[in-house]
């Protein structure tokens with residue numbers, strides 16, 4: 413089929429007419445990507461400072477990941493889990509070694525991993541901890557983000573994510589993020605899990621007080637509550653460590669990974685667990701048609717390999733450290749706070765500035781693609797392959813936009 417050429421504005425028009433309006437994208441239509449760069453249909457080049465919400469940590473169209481994916485696509489794409497495939501055991505082995513986990517449940521999206529973890533800790537609660545039927549509670553944090561399914565928005569504190577989507581799933585309790593005593597006070601004999609992000613990404617890169625996770629780890633162990641850390645955004649090198657939990661020297665009972673797990677080529681996520689929780693699942697009790705498929709496994713294996721072999725995690729720590737320090741140095745009156753860890757960085761503007769969206773539009777005009785998170789915060793999260801020269805180029809342009817405002 414030969415496509416008739418469609419102009420950029422026509423494409424935006426078609427999207428607006430035919431698509432559900434559940435996003436409010438910048439009016440830039442991208443057609444190609446390589447490393448930290450993406451190009452629009454008019455040939456303009458941009459430095460991607462969002463990395464698809466950290467799903468392309470390895471950079472756009474990484475050649476090694478692409479090669480692994482294409483080779484696998486030519487061989488075998490999907491078997492379903494009714495049969496075995498020759499990529500799944502290698503994926504299990506490599507992800508367990510990388511993250512020091514003992515069991516894996518492969519899923520597609522992050523929300524599916526979150527849902528699966530909740531199901532598993534509930535079942536563990538009834539069968540191992542001895543919680544009475546239908547009484548299991550999972551504690552979560554205010555302002556967290558874990559996805560968009562009914563059960564997940566059931567414990568969201570974002571009114572926009574919840575309004576008119578009820579009735580909601582019961583069994584959740586919400587505590588403030590960063591407050592160990594609030595967690596301890598909320599725990600009852602029915603508490604089976606505590607689900608938390610290591611750094612709250614969507615909330616605007618909120619870093620908890622030092623020592624919080626050590627305390628959380630102790631509280632959870634003391635009360636036999638499974639600690640579920642959602643590393644879907646902060647994990648896989650984004651904060652300068654493989655997993656963000658390493659900054660506090662702790663280990664979760666369940667770790668959720670996704671997004672960058674397949675380098676942006678394919679939706680691959682996983683629940684990684686100690687052996688106790690995932691061992692409660694028996695055949696037929698849970699599943700996913702595409703979860704653990706050979707194309708997903710082969711792509712994820714290459715994505716994990718390049719993340720480590722090409723030093724992307726160290727680079728995230730180095731460039732992130734530099735970018736954060738430089739940004740802190742260029743504070744203008746509009747800037748309320750600059751914070752971050754590794755290449756997960758936020759610039760928060762004073763509310764009087766009237767929102768960060770305006771800066772995103774201006775940054776787009778000088779060649780940087782960013783997205784505001786909540787109203788007043790700009791998130792800077794470029795691919796982890798960014799070089800010092802590229803960081804300097806970004807800083808020059810950010811400074812231009814901030815100073816000219």
Ligand SMILES: *Cc1c(COP(=O)(O)O)cnc(C)c1O
Nearest residue numbers: 521522523557558559642644645
């Ligand atoms: C993106 C995200 C999810 C949901 O992942 P999807 O693949 O979009 O379903 C869950 N938790 C966190 C922390 C995320 O950033």
